[in-house]
Amino acid sequence: MEESAKLGLRIREGDCAVLKRDEVFKAVLVLRRRKVIFEKQWFYLDNAIGHIYGTTFEVSSGGSLQPKKKMEETTTETKEAGTDNRNIVDDGKSQKLTHDDIKALKDKGIKGQEIVQQLIENSTTFRGKTEFAQDKYIKKKKKKYEAVITIVKPSTRILSTMYYAREPGKINHLRYDTLAQMLTLGNIRAGNKMIVMETCAGLVLGAIMERMGGYGSVIQMYPGGGPVRAATSCFGFPESFFNTLYEFPLSKVNSLVSGTFSSETLPSEPEYNVPVEEESNGSLDEKQTLIQETEEESSTEAVMESNETEEQETMDLAAEDTEYKESKEKGNKENIREKQRKQQERRRKLVETAALLEEKNADGLIVASRFHPTPLLLSLLEFVAPSRPFVVYCQYKEPLLECYTKLREKGGVINLKLSETWLRNYQVLPDRSHPKLMMSGGGGYILSGITVTVEKVQSDASSLEAQKNEEPASKKRKLQELNC
Amino acid sequence: MEESAKLGLRIREGDCAVLKRDEVFKAVLVLRRRKVIFEKQWFYLDNAIGHIYGTTFEVSSGGSLQPKKKMEETTTETKEAGTDNRNIVDDGKSQKLTHDDIKALKDKGIKGQEIVQQLIENSTTFRGKTEFAQDKYIKKKKKKYEAVITIVKPSTRILSTMYYAREPGKINHLRYDTLAQMLTLGNIRAGNKMIVMETCAGLVLGAIMERMGGYGSVIQMYPGGGPVRAATSCFGFPESFFNTLYEFPLSKVNSLVSGTFSSETLPSEPEYNVPVEEESNGSLDEKQTLIQETEEESSTEAVMESNETEEQETMDLAAEDTEYKESKEKGNKENIREKQRKQQERRRKLVETAALLEEKNADGLIVASRFHPTPLLLSLLEFVAPSRPFVVYCQYKEPLLECYTKLREKGGVINLKLSETWLRNYQVLPDRSHPKLMMSGGGGYILSGITVTVEKVQSDASSLEAQKNEEPASKKRKLQELNC
Amino acid sequence: MSFVDYADTIKDGDTAIVFLGHESMFPVKVQHGSKTQTKYGVIRHSSDLIGKRTQILYSTDISLITMMLELKPGSIVCESGTGSGSLSHAIIRTVAPTGHLYTVEFHQQRAEKAKEEFQEHKVEHLVTVKNQDVCKNGFGVSNVADAVFLDIPSPWEAIGHAKSALKIEGGRICSFSPCIEQVQRTCLAMEEHGFTEINTLEILLRVYNVRTISLQIPDLGKAAEDNSSTGFDSSNQSNQGSLYGILQQGTAQFKSGVPLKEMVGHTGYLTFATKSLF
Amino acid sequence: MSFVDYADTIKDGDTAIVFLGHESMFPVKVQHGSKTQTKYGVIRHSSDLIGKRTQILYSTDISLITMMLELKPGSIVCESGTGSGSLSHAIIRTVAPTGHLYTVEFHQQRAEKAKEEFQEHKVEHLVTVKNQDVCKNGFGVSNVADAVFLDIPSPWEAIGHAKSALKIEGGRICSFSPCIEQVQRTCLAMEEHGFTEINTLEILLRVYNVRTISLQIPDLGKAAEDNSSTGFDSSNQSNQGSLYGILQQGTAQFKSGVPLKEMVGHTGYLTFATKSLF
Structure with missing residues (x-):
């Protein structure tokens, strides 16, 4: 095994790591002597440093983490189970311990496991419950009082699940299985030259970069002042991955297509008033802000017993506005020569990126943004080679209907397909298996297709032909039937 | 038990009955000496008359039906099963019996059960198959060669399942579970005064009438020359049910709403050029045509072994065009006096129906048509009392989005809800349970709501208020999040 | 009033459903002198809703x-x-x-x-x-x-x-x-x-919220002198018989049936x- | 050409996918002299499709x-x-x-x-x-x-x-x-x-066919002299900012994403x- 690969296995200071408890995730920056709050528990990550990713820790008093030994399944005393719930009358008084009692136990430093045991002993109805109900009760209480967290290494799987659960608005409600479809439909793999236009906090970009493994190149199209890569920086990619990452402003697309693009006009244009430092590629400067919000959270509720529905804390990362402001301030502090050097570097890379696009030989196009997809598709497909896939995500179905229609009209694409996926989670337990009681109502819609060469001379005729022919006879018959 | 109820249990000549084989249904008129073709079998129903609905019959030679004795589960010899499919090489030559051999067996009058036994004995791979594979093989062959049919009494369950499977175009692709939702959302029950506008061959009307059990009244709105009730006539309702069934032409709705309706202008109008006999309420005249198509079907294929995918035969009933022509011819033969009497009777009932609508106190409105739902809803809701449900079905979602918007603008409705249902069928077998491999892609969309009184003086202001208020704070926040 | 009939007016002792807002409704036992008048108008007894109150x-x-x-x-x-x-x-x-x-x-x-x-x-x-x-x-x-x-x-x-x-x-x-x-x-x-x-x-059951959605038209800049054949910009989009009713200031507005986040x-x-x- | 790379041109011995019509596609092993030119243009090797050919x-x-x-x-x-x-x-x-x-x-x-x-x-x-x-x-x-x-x-x-x-x-x-x-x-x-x-x-996977659907506007007749407040007829509908692009001769036309009958x-x-x- 390579040394570098081995190193990536261990939690290091400065890493972006993901905390996990049951099915709840939260991304944090690993720093010493920084209080982290997660699922109403507060603790320090100091002790986690040096352990292997995937390790489960227990929070002990004073907020220090201790690696948890392999599941000694706590068999909480011999269970005496009732046979059914016929005699259980719920009067809301079955638990003799009060909230204050429980708080006192916690303050004494009693471990979660023991608190659960005490709760069982002080329940007047526990013995009358069926074995199943007893199990359920123990699991529920354990979850509440046992302070166990796992630290995992970020990946597309983990980050996309986390974002969808915690901050769906930041990723245009792109569900993780929909992202999975996009990666496969877009045939993302090592060696590709991909064009990406996303406003999903950089999550889609990160997923593509992970799947390309540092081989090939990615051109990120961005609106406004610069690309957003808050989520990209969480993946913990090696710096080398960013050498093949390019960016190009959307506002220059039309001029590039029409052949009037010039990098010389660039610095004077209004969209470049924002400081160039903004486009930091997942450097530590940007990460520094990741956990800044945590300390503002109240830590007292972590030990309270309450019946409220659990609220998700705001995620620590992807606080783009704050990042922006901070780097702006810093920008002002930096000297002007450094600024000029960076602007020149930026212009050089812009020209390089424009040249990459002008080759019109990209291996695919991925769009997942808050913008209307039609103009994006019609323009950006110009830069894609023939016989390559493209995939557009949209949270709503209606814009993709229009996009489909316009692409058909324009021609040069085949195999257009509009779809969505249904995702169902299951509870699989002996004698109690069923789909989970709640499911996602929708994960967004995907329009995908493949580019083809349309030879200029016959382009109009053939695209019309194509339109006609892509509706097979059987379909036509059905349509008539429907409208009769 | 009442005598009349008992009578309904037996298959009688002239009944509309439903043939059933596995999950395939077909409605037929029970007549003596009439050849019926179903699932590639031909037979006569003569022997079925007098038996109780739900009886299973076997087709014996000459096409006569014999009641089948209680499942003597044919254990086709002691099975010798292989353990896995490692040694099975499929070369397409595993069956030694040829198609001609099998045809010869059938011609000799050998029963299906015996043919299956012979197929097993002549299969070179059967013994090597796993027990599961053997079961599957036997079931498949049994289905093919055992000529067993059940005759069941029509009901909403059976007719809606049958229409959806065989003639979805005739019922605007209204899936049976969607119909079930409509009946519940519309609170259909005995004693209601319902308004129905459907172009589903009368299936929705029939479902409503079944659920009302002859109590209350139904007003059917119809486009064109007269109401279509081909499916309604299949339910086998007693004549008394039709005494409380009314019909009213859509083309008179605006004049009724505006108070300028007059029945006097009626007979001279163009849409009444069609003969009045057309509106026969499920009489035998109409039913007579139910099975006319069957005899044109080729009966030879019933005994052929082939690998083609099975094609569904066209359903016998609901041949509206034919009915129409036939009754027209008959109409010409009838004497003029009878025609005039019927026209007078028709006008009397039209005035009566107009009066019923003008009371504006209907207990609900059901719409399921091929027309755009918006104008129908906006007009027909005028005739519904406040605090009553309405339900609109549409095969497409988009028109219901518009309908929703217009209803909100107009006001006078609350609890508007746009929905669809997903229906999944399961295979439940020991160790082999899973959802069925194919499912319906969509069963159509429903918009439902409840009428309310809007007091005239404040109507405009309050409906605007309602619009504002029906978007709660939490929703607004979400919307902002989405579009940011 | 029985749960199996409709009545035109609310009577003493009836159970009525009061709707307030989009998803909020509750049953009220009508008492003489009380009112169930809301700003949307009077909601009368609709018995089909009562059966569902617990689930x-x-x-x-x-x-x-x-x-x-x-x-x-x-x-x-x-x-x-x-x-x-x-x-x-x-x-x-x-x-x-x-x-x-x-x-x-x-x-x-x-x-x-x-x-x-x-x-x-x-x-x-x-x-x-x-x-x-x-x-x-x-x-x-x-x-x-x-x-x-x-x-x-x-x-x-x-x-x-x-x-x-x-x-x-x-x-x-x-x-x-x-x-x-x-x-x-x-x-x-x-x-x-x-x-x-x-x-x-x-x-x-999959329920859709009917919403008016605005999507921004991206700014792809000017094509400068040469307007190429592939040029698509927001200004000429509105002439092309777009699906959308309203298209203003770089924004496309449309009605959408949006599935609920959770079902x-x-x-x-x-x-x-x-x-x-x- | 390997299945893990893209190439710009079809080479002898390559496996290429030919698309004909909406749902029809098949792999072709390219032989020298043969053509994979269709009326839509040349379809080049797209290896992600080949992986799916059996399922x-x-x-x-x-x-x-x-x-x-x-x-x-x-x-x-x-x-x-x-x-x-x-x-x-x-x-x-x-x-x-x-x-x-x-x-x-x-x-x-x-x-x-x-x-x-x-x-x-x-x-x-x-x-x-x-x-x-x-x-x-x-x-x-x-x-x-x-x-x-x-x-x-x-x-x-x-x-x-x-x-x-x-x-x-x-x-x-x-x-x-x-x-x-x-x-x-x-x-x-x-x-x-x-x-x-x-x-x-x-x-x-739920796939939608994108179709242009026409729904008939029902004929509700004339309201005669008096045009009541509730009057809705097809003539004034087109002025109301309808969702539909085209509304002609009593028909509303719109694009719809129609689920397949079976999935x-x-x-x-x-x-x-x-x-x-x-």
């Missing part, structure tokens, strides 16, 4: 159960358990005025609560409540039912009783179970007892079967 | 499997059974150029066919095919895999072998089974072997789990 999402299943059991006025139905009575009320409404419901509830408190409610809602003549264990003692009636509905933890233990409650000439049965293992045992029991047409279904993913499996004469 | 609908599952197993360039993967090789090809494409696939197929004929295909598609350096029973003999490698995928009739018998094939520090596993009983046993076996994050999923309702359950260090 509002269950109505999707109730719809399918009612149709697949072929319930209609005059049907005789056996049910166990009564539970919150939400299905009982739906059944009673459907089989009225000439049918009857026999409902068996194992839990004494619930059985009594249900009985009280049926009286309060003036439908007691249409229903018989029994407090017993259906798996041991059955429904207390034989050969009278057109349909049987089971919503109990071990439905397979009640299939025999269900069969004998059904009419001699046959009828329909439905068992509702959340877990697939219950379904597996129940299907086996149904087959052993000679039921046919055994069919397991699941139905899910009920499972209530239970519905297993239907037929008891045949033979 | 085109399986790609929805493949997508989820690939992401949930965290596959990427450099991953070491174990798979059984190889079957038609559709997943194998997808895995190879993803883990190339530095990863490797160990695939075990029980059926001799199939194992040989797969080996031939990998050679033909020039990816044999990325894959090792073994013809053995994974439940008895495992994958033939220990502590090397980042991920294991099982698509066999008795996955629970292979969980132990899967565990020992995975790296010491951990990895991911996925088992694909059509029947819930297989899932139940597999989940138990995973738990017994100390796997965590055990999670069973199902993913279904794949089940392929299999996907059970994922993590092997942890401890």
Whole structure:
């Protein structure tokens, strides 16, 4: 095994790591002597440093983490189970311990496991419950009082699940299985030259970069002042991955297509008033802000017993506005020569990126943004080679209907397909298996297709032909039937 | 038990009955000496008359039906099963019996059960198959060669399942579970005064009438020359049910709403050029045509072994065009006096129906048509009392989005809800349970709501208020999040 | 006012539903002198909503159960358990005025609560409540039912009783179970007892919010001198017969049916079967 | 041309996909002198399509499997059974150029066919095919895999072998089974072997046809002299900012995403789990 690969296995200071408890995730920056709050528990990550990713820790008093030994399944005393719930009358008084009692136990430093045991002993109805109900009760209480967290290494799987659960608005409600479809439909793999236009906090970009493994190149199209890569920086990619990452402003697309693009006009244009430092590629400067919000959270509720529905804390990362402001301030502090050097570097890379696009030989196009997809598709497909896939995500179905229609009209694409996926989670337990009681109502819609060469001379005729022919006879018959 | 109820249990000549084989249904008129073709079998129903609905019959030679004795589960010899499919090489030559051999067996009058036994004995791979594979093989062959049919009494369950499977175009692709939702959302029950506008061959009307059990009244709105009730006539309702069934032409709705309706202008109008006999309420005249198509079907294929995918035969009933022509011819033969009497009777009932609508106190409105739902809803809701449900079905979602918007603008409705249902069928077998491999892609969309009184003086202001208020704070926040 | 009729006006002692806002509704027992006037107007008694008050999402299943059991006025139905009575009320409404419901509830408190409610809602003549264990003692009636509905933890233990409650000439049965293992045992029991047409279904409701959505048209800049053949900009889009009603200032606005973020993913499996004469 | 690269032009011996019409596509081995020119233009080699040729609908599952197993360039993967090789090809494409696939197929004929295909598609350096029973003999490698995928009739018998094939520090596993009983046993076996994050999923693809639909505006007649406040007729509808682009002669036309009449309702359950260090 390579040394570098081995190193990536261990939690290091400065890493972006993901905390996990049951099915709840939260991304944090690993720093010493920084209080982290997660699922109403507060603790320090100091002790986690040096352990292997995937390790489960227990929070002990004073907020220090201790690696948890392999599941000694706590068999909480011999269970005496009732046979059914016929005699259980719920009067809301079955638990003799009060909230204050429980708080006192916690303050004494009693471990979660023991608190659960005490709760069982002080329940007047526990013995009358069926074995199943007893199990359920123990699991529920354990979850509440046992302070166990796992630290995992970020990946597309983990980050996309986390974002969808915690901050769906930041990723245009792109569900993780929909992202999975996009990666496969877009045939993302090592060696590709991909064009990406996303406003999903950089999550889609990160997923593509992970799947390309540092081989090939990615051109990120961005609106406004610069690309957003808050989520990209969480993946913990090696710096080398960013050498093949390019960016190009959307506002220059039309001029590039029409052949009037010039990098010389660039610095004077209004969209470049924002400081160039903004486009930091997942450097530590940007990460520094990741956990800044945590300390503002109240830590007292972590030990309270309450019946409220659990609220998700705001995620620590992807606080783009704050990042922006901070780097702006810093920008002002930096000297002007450094600024000029960076602007020149930026212009050089812009020209390089424009040249990459002008080759019109990209291996695919991925769009997942808050913008209307039609103009994006019609323009950006110009830069894609023939016989390559493209995939557009949209949270709503209606814009993709229009996009489909316009692409058909324009021609040069085949195999257009509009779809969505249904995702169902299951509870699989002996004698109690069923789909989970709640499911996602929708994960967004995907329009995908493949580019083809349309030879200029016959382009109009053939695209019309194509339109006609892509509706097979059987379909036509059905349509008539429907409208009769 | 009442005598009349008992009578309904037996298959009688002239009944509309439903043939059933596995999950395939077909409605037929029970007549003596009439050849019926179903699932590639031909037979006569003569022997079925007098038996109780739900009886299973076997087709014996000459096409006569014999009641089948209680499942003597044919254990086709002691099975010798292989353990896995490692040694099975499929070369397409595993069956030694040829198609001609099998045809010869059938011609000799050998029963299906015996043919299956012979197929097993002549299969070179059967013994090597796993027990599961053997079961599957036997079931498949049994289905093919055992000529067993059940005759069941029509009901909403059976007719809606049958229409959806065989003639979805005739019922605007209204899936049976969607119909079930409509009946519940519309609170259909005995004693209601319902308004129905459907172009589903009368299936929705029939479902409503079944659920009302002859109590209350139904007003059917119809486009064109007269109401279509081909499916309604299949339910086998007693004549008394039709005494409380009314019909009213859509083309008179605006004049009724505006108070300028007059029945006097009626007979001279163009849409009444069609003969009045057309509106026969499920009489035998109409039913007579139910099975006319069957005899044109080729009966030879019933005994052929082939690998083609099975094609569904066209359903016998609901041949509206034919009915129409036939009754027209008959109409010409009838004497003029009878025609005039019927026209007078028709006008009397039209005035009566107009009066019923003008009371504006209907207990609900059901719409399921091929027309755009918006104008129908906006007009027909005028005739519904406040605090009553309405339900609109549409095969497409988009028109219901518009309908929703217009209803909100107009006001006078609350609890508007746009929905669809997903229906999944399961295979439940020991160790082999899973959802069925194919499912319906969509069963159509429903918009439902409840009428309310809007007091005239404040109507405009309050409906605007309602619009504002029906978007709660939490929703607004979400919307902002989405579009940011 | 009975739960099986409509009335034009709210009367003293009626239960009425008050709607406030989009998803908020609650039943109110009308007292003389009180008002249920809201700013939208008077909401009158709509009895179909009351039946759903405890399990509002269950109505999707109730719809399918009612149709697949072929319930209609005059049907005789056996049910166990009564539970919150939400299905009982739906059944009673459907089989009225000439049918009857026999409902068996194992839990004494619930059985009594249900009985009280049926009286309060003036439908007691249409229903018989029994407090017993259906798996041991059955429904207390034989050969009278057109349909049987089971919503109990071990439905397979009640299939025999269900069969004998059904009419001699046959009828329909439905068992509702959340877990697939219950379904597996129940299907086996149904087959052993000679039921046919055994069919397991699941139905899910997908609700759409109707929303007006605005999507920004991206700024792709100017094509400068040369307007290429591929040029697509927001200014000429509006002339092309776009799908959208309103297109203003770089924004496309449209109506969308947006699925809810979360929906009920499972209530239970519905297993239907037929008891045949033979 | 290898199945893991793109090329600009079709070369002799390449496998190309020819699309004809909406849902029709087929692979063609390109012979010198033949043409793959269609009236829509030349379709060049798009290797992602070839992987799907035997089980085109399986790609929805493949997508989820690939992401949930965290596959990427450099991953070491174990798979059984190889079957038609559709997943194998997808895995190879993803883990190339530095990863490797160990695939075990029980059926001799199939194992040989797969080996031939990998050679033909020039990816044999990325894959090792073994013809053995994974439940008895495992994958033939220990502590090397980042991920294991099982698509066999008795996955629970292979969980132990899967565990020992995975790296010491951990990895991911996925088992694909059509029947819930297989899932139940597999989940138990995973738990017994100390796997965590055990999670069973199902993913279904719903495809929409984009169609132009015309709905007739019903003829509700004339309101005669008096035009009442509720009057809605087709003539003034078009002025009201309707959703529809075209409204002509009593017909409303609109684009609709129409679900297919039938869709794949089940392929299999996907059970994922993590092997942890401890």
